[in-house]
Amino acid sequence: MGHKVSLTLGIESSCDETGIGIYSSSEGLIAHNLFSQVKIHADYGGVVPELASRDHIQRVIPLIKSSLSDAKINLSDITGVAHTAGPGLAGALLVGSAIAKSISWSLGIPSVEVHHMEGHLLAPLLEEDCPEFPFIALLVSGGHTMLVDVKGVGDYTILGESLDDAVGEAFDKTAKILGLGYPGGPALAELAKQCKTIKYKFPRPMTDRPGLDFSFSGLKTYARNTFIKEPQNRSDIAKSFEVAAIQTLMIKCRRALEGSEYSTLVVSGGVSANLYLRDTLDEMCKKINARAFYPRQEFCTDNGAMIAFAGHYRLMSKKINSDHKIVIKPRWSLEDLSAI
Amino acid sequence: MNLLAIDTCTEVCSVSLLLDNKKIDRFVEGVEKSSSLILPLCDEVFDEANILPKDLDGVLYTRGPGSFTGVRMCTAVVQGISFAHNIPTLGLSTLEVIGYGASKKYNKDKVAIALDARMGEVYWAYYINNKIHNESLKKPNEVDSLGAEYIGVGTGWGAYEELSFHSGVNDFISECHPQATNLIDLALEYIDRGVKMTFDIAMPVYLRNNVAHKSLK
Numbered sequence: 001m002g003h004k005v006s007l008t009l010g011i012e013s014s015c016d017e018t019g020i021g022i023y024s025s026s027e028g029l030i031a032h033n034l035f036s037q038v039k040i041h042a043d044y045g046g047v048v049p050e051l052a053s054r055d056h057i058q059r060v061i062p063l064i065k066s067s068l069s070d071a072k073i074n075l076s077d078i079t080g081v082a083h084t085a086g087p088g089l090a091g092a093l094l095v096g097s098a099i100a101k102s103i104s105w106s107l108g109i110p111s112v113e114v115h116h117m118e119g120h121l122l123a124p125l126l127e128e129d130c131p132e133f134p135f136i137a138l139l140v141s142g143g144h145t146m147l148v149d150v151k152g153v154g155d156y157t158i159l160g161e162s163l164d165d166a167v168g169e170a171f172d173k174t175a176k177i178l179g180l181g182y183p184g185g186p187a188l189a190e191l192a193k194q195c196k197t198i199k200y201k202f203p204r205p206m207t208d209r210p211g212l213d214f215s216f217s218g219l220k221t222y223a224r225n226t227f228i229k230e231p232q233n234r235s236d237i238a239k240s241f242e243v244a245a246i247q248t249l250m251i252k253c254r255r256a257l258e259g260s261e262y263s264t265l266v267v268s269g270g271v272s273a274n275l276y277l278r279d280t281l282d283e284m285c286k287k288i289n290a291r292a293f294y295p296r297q298e299f300c301t302d303n304g305a306m307i308a309f310a311g312h313y314r315l316m317s318k319k320i321n322s323d324h325k326i327v328i329k330p331r332w333s334l335e336d337l338s339a340i
Numbered sequence: 341m342n343l344l345a346i347d348t349c350t351e352v353c354s355v356s357l358l359l360d361n362k363k364i365d366r367f368v369e370g371v372e373k374s375s376s377l378i379l380p381l382c383d384e385v386f387d388e389a390n391i392l393p394k395d396l397d398g399v400l401y402t403r404g405p406g407s408f409t410g411v412r413m414c415t416a417v418v419q420g421i422s423f424a425h426n427i428p429t430l431g432l433s434t435l436e437v438i439g440y441g442a443s444k445k446y447n448k449d450k451v452a453i454a455l456d457a458r459m460g461e462v463y464w465a466y467y468i469n470n471k472i473h474n475e476s477l478k479k480p481n482e483v484d485s486l487g488a489e490y491i492g493v494g495t496g497w498g499a500y501e502e503l504s505f506h507s508g509v510n511d512f513i514s515e516c517h518p519q520a521t522n523l524i525d526l527a528l529e530y531i532d533r534g535v536k537m538t539f540d541i542a543m544p545v546y547l548r549n550n551v552a553h554k555s556l557k
Contacts, residue, residue: 048552050408054544057412061419061541075424091409094375095416102420105379106393324379326413 006079008315009067009103010308011060013096014088014116015143016040016047018059019304020067022078023312029126031071032305033063034298038183045182053091060099063304078109082311085113086329087143093328101326112314113327117144117334119306120268122153123295126309131264131293136256138249140277141269141301142168142183145214145249147256148334150266153313155339159256160212167245168271170216174223174241178234188238189274195239200226202244207251214252219244242276250280254288263290273300313340341397344421345520345527346382348374348414349406349434350455350495356520357385358528364388365521374413382417394425398537400527402518403431405455405463405477405547418542428537430527433545434518435475435494439467441522442493442513452486452509454496462496462503463547470529477547483507 005026012019021032037055041047068075083100086093097113104111121137124130136159137148145162165173168185175184180191202222205215223241227234253265265285271277272294281292299305317340343358353374354367364385368377386392401418404411415431422429439451455463457477464483465475474484480500485508492512497503504510531537 043554044552050551053408053412054546054551057416057419057544058541060416061423064423091412094409095412098375098413098416099420101379102417103424105383106421106424108392324383325377326375326379326417328375 006312006315007073007077008080008082008308008312009064009078010114010304010306010311011081011083011096011100012116012119012302012304012307013056013060013092014084014086015092015302016052017302018056018063019302019307020060020063021303021305021308022067022071022073023305023308025312029305029309031067032303032308033066033070034303035059035063042182045176047089049089049091052089053095056092056095060096076107078107080104080109080311080315081111082114082307082315083111084116084119084307085327086116086332088116088330090328090330093330094326097328098326101324105324110315112311112318113329114307114310114314115332115334115337117146118154118337119310121148121150121266122310122313123268123299123306124266124293126299126305127293127296131266134262135264135266136253136260136262137266137268138253139269140167140249140267140271142166142172142185144269145216147212147252149260153340154337156334156337158333158335160214160252162214162216164215164217165220167214167216167249168269170220170245171271173220177220177224177227178238185271186273189242189276191235192239192242192276194235198240198243199233199236200240202240204244204248204251207248212252212256214248216245246274246277246280249277250284253281254284257288257290265290265292267292267294268300270301273297342391342395343398343400343524343527344382344396345400345523346378346414346417347402347434347437347518347520347523348378348417349402349404349410350517352517353377353381354518354520355381355385356524357389358524359389359391363521363524367519367521369517374410378413378417393421396421396425396427399427399429400523401429401431401542402434402437402523403543404434404545405457406434408546411544411546415542415544422542426539428539429542430530430535430537431542432523432526432530433465433472433475435463435465436467436472437518437523437526438494438516439465439472440526441519442491442516443467443470444522446491448491450486450490452490452492452507454483454492454494454503456495456499457548462500464496466490475547481506
């Protein structure tokens with residue numbers, strides 16, 4: 001390793017996935033590993049915070065070991081540690097943050113708190129063909145639905161967000177109504193594929209008024225009421241729901257792009273894995289001479305790569321943090337971040 | 341031998357650093373967030389001792405029971421320190437550390453330890469002649485019947501009046517907490533008896549494991 005190469009270890013443990021990434025200033029992402037707790041929580045119909053924390057504490061160190069081994073480096077080569085400090089589940093955040101801080105303290109290297117959503121927002125920049133600032137970001141997951149004006153790293157203005165359920169949450173809840181288990185978002189998308197024509201006209205919530213906020217809870221209720229009336233039409237309901245939710249996202253993205261005069265849209269978070277969403281947004285962007293960027297499929301969900309990457313940016317810009325307090329911020333607005 | 345001991349399992353936070361010829365202790369009561377204290381305390385004792393984490397021969401920790409978050413904080417910090425420099429660890433029961441400390445402090449052979457586990461339960465154990473027995477999660481009316489020759493220690497005694505009746509223990513001191521300095525002394529006794537520190541990953545012991553109910557749907 002050259003003397004000036006920086007190697008950032010990233011640790012993600014904000015919800016139900018333990019993720020580790022290692023980012024090199026000279027070679028880019030050199031390793032990443034993930035353990036998903038989906039099976040642990042499936043029986044409970046949702047994430048159980050205490051079970052999530054109990055699992056994270058068993059996974060972090062083994063995943064770091066695998067990642068170091070994959071990258072063919074030693075822990076002593078690491079020059080900085082980044083950890084998700086929020087937003088997320090307090091107990092889960094604490095595990096990754098405590099391990100990160102104790103490693104950085106022990107090795108005498110800097111550490112940095114990373115905002116989980118900044119990780120998602122920057123994830124498409126890990127790709128070779130990556131977007132340039134400024135852009136509009138659509139962050140869509142089980143916990144968030146957000147449109148953000150991104151002028152640069154850390155320079156964020158939230159343009160709109162969900163007033164109730166996040167879009168991924170609405171997917172999961174609707175899937176549950178249709179008997180698809182938990183987490184059912186991807187299963188709902190699969191079921192929707194069986195339906196070639198759209199039978200029901202579901203509402204496009206909050207698109208008939210100005211603004212960029214979202215609301216998905218009514219759409220979920222609409223799906224439930226339709227299912228009660230016609231329970232035999234599961235795939236039609238799945239398709240109609242998916243189309244309504246994604247068209248709603250598309251309408252707001254278009255509105256945000258046109259209001260900003262940017263020509264780049266970045267879409268990230270778990271729901272950005274949805275292929276119908278990608279097709280719909282690509283088509284819309286084409287019409288208005290814009291372009292959409294997405295992370296690779298495996299980086300749509302929570303992961304350590306994006307935390308290592310976002311941490312790398314912040315470590316490069318920041319004085320060494322000599323404060324050894326383990327800080328978590330379960331509620332943390334993107335707008336509270338400082339630009340670098 | 342340089343040993344670091346840490347405890348954050350309950351409402352106190354403590355660190356003790358054993359060097360060849362001295363021990364440096366920190367003990368803080370009434371802690372709301374040990375997360376903001378534990379590493380700064382470690383930093384202080386290392387500064388005072390003028391050594392670095394890599395100079396450690398072992399890391400000792402209270403492995404639980406205690407507050408879930410506190411127990412995990414302790415274990416997570418130990419995992420990081422141990423992994424950073426490949427240092428072996430030894431985790432001992434929070435109840436045993438309290439029992440050991442109380443036995444020395446009050447010069448008693450028989451100690452009944454009860455930590456308030458909330459939800460109408462205590463983390464329970466008793467300590468006789470340097471040995472811990474029956475570590476468990478109990479309702480106050482389920483604890484061992486021990487007798488008046490025991491001294492009760494731990495927050496459970498203040499939280500549940502009926503403990504005294506059911507255990508037969510009349511004298512108790514609620515304000516008795518785990519301390520890293522006792523953890524060092526207790527661990528040294530284990531090590532003298534041939535117990536080895538381990539390179540396995542430090543893990544918590546919660547005692548309360550029924551923490552979620554499966555969906556009926």
